[in-house]
Amino acid sequence: MKIAHVVRSDGFAGVEAHxxxxxxxLVALGVDVRVIGGDPARLxxxxxxxxxQHSPAASVRDVTRQTAGLRRWKPDLIHAHMTAAECGVLGACPVLRAPLVSTRHFAELRGAGTRWERAYRLLDHTATQVxxxxxxxxxxxxxxxVIHPGVTAPPPDRERTKTVLIAQRLELEKDTRxxxxxxxxxxxADRGWRLLIAGGGADEAxxxxxxxxxxxxxxxxxxxxxxxxxxSIFLATSPSEHFGISVVEAMAAGxxxxxxxxxxxxxxxxxVSPETLFPPGDSVAAATILADLAEDSRRRADLGEALRADYLSRFTVEECARRHVALYERVLR
Structure with a gap:
């Protein structure tokens, strides 16, 4: 089975990490894979x-050109990620004659609120959607x-420090404040804890x-x-996370x-732990949860073990790949 994964991007964020x-x-399951798009330095x-094999594709035109260039490879299926990649791939479909699978990474309609919204909705019927x-x-x-993204296994156990970690893009919509x-x-802070914030973006300065x-x-x-x-604690503040790769990475790390x-x-x-969730923007509720967790090391350890067990049952990369192969096989029958 030959599958090409395509994204119109020269960056590296959640979609590219996925x-x-x-x-x-997929390669470990016997699939021949090529990737088009994403930051070449990271991929x-x-x-x-x-x-x-990786090929860069920073524009829709690049996607069309690179995807059409696969005709000698003869892919069985093209898997596009996000609308711009779908648009580019559609330009190459007459050449490849391969079915299209599209992963929807965001909880919104294509082109919502723009004059192109109705035209974009036609894409809903051109591909098998994930x-x-x-x-x-x-x-x-x-x-x-629905196929949840998987994350790779965490590094070996490290000594826990008295830190709360936020890891996300530093944009206003992520509500890091x-x-x-x-x-x-x-x-x-008065009890010797620190807050580390990893990420870059317009709000960083x-x-x-x-x-x-x-x-x-x-x-x-x-x-x-x-x-x-x-x-010792991971904090995710986004008011509406479509999935949240970093949260699952935290689960994998226990x-x-x-x-x-x-x-x-x-x-x-x-x-696993609905009691550690808080309403978006409610810093008082979040502060109470943080303080309670910081006070109880046994609870943190038990919760970490439960989250890791859930990761192992639902969110490994291997499970994600198996589910994708099953979907590809259904599409290609």
């Missing part, structure tokens, strides 16, 4: 280790198969300007999994999660 984890797991070398969560499946309002307010209200010796802005990091293995009680979080950490 492809980077999934592609080698090309790791993928080549598994014999996976949703990364039940929250996304409900929001897109068209048939899809509620996390800072919650940490400040919790009083943990403003967050760095906030004076607090117990809060450190780390900037963009490539070692988030290692940070998760050392942190790190207790405090998160908003919306969307994807309800399906991941919330399925």
């Amino acid at each position: 492809i980077l984890a999934l592609a080698p797991a 090309a070398q790791p993928l080549s280790t598994f014999g996976i 949703s990364v969560s039940h929250a996304v499946a409900a929001a897109i309002d068209t048939p899809s198969t 509620t996390g800072i307010e919650a940490f400040t209200r919790s009083g943990l 403003a967050l760095r300007a906030l004076p607090d010796h117990a809060i450190e802005i780390l900037g963009y990091r490539t070692d988030v999994r290692e940070l998760l293995a050392q942190a 790190t207790p999660v405090v998160a908003t009680n919306r969307a994807g979080h309800l399906e991941t950490a919330g399925a």
Whole structure:
């Protein structure tokens, strides 16, 4: 089986991380995989280790050109990620004559609120759709198969430090400031705890300007999994996370999660510990949860074990790959 995964991107975020984890797991199941799009510096070398060819595609035109260039390889199926990739792939479909699978990563209609919304809705009927969560499946309002993304196994156990970790893009919609307010209200700094914030974005400079010796802005990091293995609590503040890869990475590391009680979080950490979820923007509620967890090391250890067990049963890369292969086989029958 030959499968090409395609994204219109020259960056590296959740979607690209999903492809980077999934592609080698598919190879382990006997699938011949190629990847188009995503930051070459972050994808090309790791993928080549598994014999996976990577081609850059920073524009829709690049996607069309690179996908059409697969005609000699003769892929059995094209798997696109996000609308721009779908548009580019459709331009190459007459050449390849391969069916299209599309993963919906966001809990919203394509082109919502734009003049292109109606045209984009035609894409709903051109591909077999995968949703990364039940929250996304409900929001897109068209048939899809829910396959949760998997994450790779965490690093070996590390000694836990008295830190709360936030790892996300530092954009206003992620509401990192509620996390800072919650940490400040919790009083943990007076008990020797620190808040580490890993990530970059438009809000980074403003967050760095906030004076607090117990809060450190780390900037963009490539070692988030290692940070998760050392942190004692992971804090996720996004008001509406479509899935939340970092939360599942925290679960894999056995790190207790405090998160908003919306969307994807309800399906991941919330399925194990609903009592550690808080309403979006409610720094008082989040502070109370943080303080209670910090006070009880036994509870943190038990919760971490429960979250890791749930990760092993539902969110491994191997399970994600098996479910994708089953879907591909159904499409190709």
